[in-house]
Amino acid sequence: MKLYAHCLIEDLDAFDTSTRGISGAAVRLLQIDELAVLVTDFNADTVAVTRENALDHASVVRSVLDRTTPLPFRFGTLVTEQQLRSYISARKPALQTRFAHVRGCVEMSVKIIREVSEDKAEARDEITSGTSFLEEKRRELLGSEQKTIEASEIRTWLHDHVDGLIRDEQVTTRPSEKLVLAAAHLVERAKIPQYKERMAAARKNRPELHFLFSGPWPPYSFANIELEFKTQFGVS
């Protein structure tokens, strides 16, 4: 029998027994040492990426957020009880560190769209020589270098706006795309109103950019300990 693991919590009192999980199954607490995992029994071998399953997963993890800050498992974590026990005992110190890092916080998201100029494809059928081929590539590259500079600038600008207000950030930039930046900010709960004000001001500051704000979320982007593990030991 497999279990679907939703999240890991350190405050066992935060759990509400009436919570429903994936496929409407009852969620229960699996205690492992002083921590606990919110699990449901799961009958199949695969977890389909459907609206229902994604929302069920999210709402289970969300259900404890009022009382404690959980470490969410990645969607689709199907394991046996034994695997969970091994995983947790083997990584206890790293998990404790993670809990300490996210304790009292939530995740707030920022996504930014900016218009990109289309690279004009020069008349391709005129490129017959190796030299003009390379020259065309050079033109394309100059365009993308510019976009990379723009993306970095937006990243720095955003960081400067939240500096001091956030405990941590995870930022991805995609210079050649419209959705140029996606950021997750780890914010102490008490600072949320201030954070929101800061974001509202930031948005006014850059009318040429389109913003999407969402939150509060459980700390999905800050839960994974493997990232930490990799930076320390260079393991891939």
Next chain:
Amino acid sequence: MEFSPENPLTAEPEIETAHAEEFVEQLRCVTDTLPSRINIDAKSVEEGLAKLVLTLIEFIRRLLEKQAVRRMEGGDLSPEQIEELGLALMKLEGKLQELKTQFGLSDEDLNLDLGPIGRLI
């Protein structure tokens, strides 16, 4: 209990944007890279490998192009060398195009998402 009642969290995460359509369009691209199921017949496994291999080759090919342009700009290549280099890369691009067609893969198919690092290409 950790949290003060002055800062209750909303029931659901709030989403705030003036550009819902645009963001829907962009976010759909992210989720579209998910396979809906893994097909385990031989042909599908083969296509999966082809995709991986071609993506890596495409990645390297683009690096080579960048390097070639830098060398060209650096001024240490003769006109003949530039022409040779350009022709070779042009052929490589053409060959990749053929392979993509052979396997029925589009440019979007060859764009692996590397998570925190962003898309491969």
Next chain:
Amino acid sequence: MSSSFDQIIVSEEWESSELSLLETLDHVLNRGLVIAGEITISVADIDLIFIGLNVLVSSVETAHEVLRKR
């Protein structure tokens, strides 16, 4: 490539709920604690993390079983 979300109804009036679904998916997929770490394939310093591979971790295992039997 067809969309994986056959069960999602896409129409104008559902746009804001589609947005909230997409935002939710962006958070729950590809983030969070990973138990099946061995699915990561690395080339030099680049991790080729296939989105959804952990989601389908069980079906990948099943695929391996089937291929072994052949």
